[in-house]
Amino acid sequence: MSPSSKDRLLTTLLQALAAVVGLLVLLIFAFLIRESTPAMTQVGLSRFVADESWHPSADAAHGSFNLLPILAGTLLTSAGAILVAAPLGIFSAVFCQLYAPPSLGWLYRRMIELMAGVPSVVYGLWGLVVLVPWIAALHPPGPSLLAGIMILALMILPTVALLADAALASVPREYLQGAAALGLSRNTTTCQILLPAARSGLVTAVILALVRAIGETMAVLMVCGNVVRMPASLFDPVRTLTSTIALEMGYARDDHRAALFACGLVLLVAVAVLIVFAELFSRRKTHAAA
């Protein structure tokens, strides 16, 4: 086998594998659209926002399908989690890059990686037996939007911290050396040079963490209370799209099942939109550099 023919073979092979992966994503999209079509035709988009409650049934005429409180649940838990996790993650990355001695920074990074590897159900169990009773003592019932936000924040913190760390590490060293040569303080270097230079990477880190928060199921299911109702305060229970699917899928038939697939479709579209945003931000950086 000559080197050039090997090269061709490898190229073909890689193209085929890439095509398989790309095709998988398209198939998932197509499958979700096909499975949720009955919900779109039988129930109709308007009923997903106008019905009085979420009491789906196998027969569209008898159920009610208001998805808004569930959508709000997903948005509120994810947004809350990112509000908590983003500053913590980004500033811990700054600490790691600028302030920590290299050995401590190394140890710190390994610990964050370990944290990223803890299975979500473990966080959920901890939330259920420790965090929820704490919140219940503070303000009953306990399983609540607040519990969901805190558990999710804990889970996405390593994602933000590691990606932000990588973004800060990719800032050209000359910038920092230049700042040092100008005699700038560490504070000024951080706020005026490091963070603005790494901005696109930091935004990507936050968006990817947000994607993870939106998709998280098990831990959220265990601590959020899962009542379908617009929460009036942090202590009210909420239901997310993912936990709706997990709780009801086993029992759902026909139009109810289709409505759950519609939930899945909404999730996928939300994630797709966020990924497009992340991509736009990282593009902007490349153009600025060029």
Place this chain on the structure above:
Amino acid sequence: MSQQLMKFHLLLAVLLLWLVAGCGLSGSGQSDSDAETTRITLTGSSTIAPLANEIGKRFEAQHPHVRVDVQTGGSSRGVADVRRGLASIGMVSRELAERESDLQNFTIARDGVCLIVHESNPIESLTDEQVVAIYSGQADNWQDVGGSDAAITVVNKAEGRSTLELFCSYFKLDSKTIQADVVIGDNEQGIKTVAGNPGSIGYVSIGSAEFNREHGVPIKLLPIAGIAPSQARVADGSFPLARPLNLVTRETPTGVVQQFIEFAQSAEVHDLVEELSFVPLQ
């Protein structure tokens, strides 16, 4: 160059493995259907599924040519699958409805549902009217039903669960009118939720509740209509909030399916029934 070659070989190996794994998966289905293996498929109630699994394992050990395949999806799915012929046996964890009288029904055990509160709650019993008041949101403080001054946290089951159906039909509640503070999936989650919140009330399987109570989980089982919840009361049929665990078939069962159902009803599996905190039939 040699490194590149190695990478290339590695890639090939991965691809081959993938293909082999793919073939293996699709192949295993074939090898089962040929030869003399008979497959019994059970679908339905997630309450019965663990029991059916254990019974199936024991049945397989006695009948090497039989495979017992258990899938969950709720009692309604059990009924639907049996009607459509997708499953040989359906698992239904409630009394069959009138419109389901076309099916053959075999009860293998009973399960009771009881109300639980936190151990520290001074309430010793609730009347049916008080339970209805709590679950429909008319009473939201334990003071309203003779307890101490604390907010009531109402723990309810997720829509579609047969425990919820049983609870609603006994107390004549409409699931849409229940004002829940927490919605849970399975019994364990319900027990952990109540154990973690002194003001809460929930309902779970008596078997699970007794098991957890004996192992020191701080919950209290409340009587219903004056009858204390216990396995014995469920077995003799005097406990009101109880349900049968049924196996259903479309036609009168024959062959291995008949053997399996007879086996599941026999005293040979009573230890399995009790192990899963259900109550065997007398």
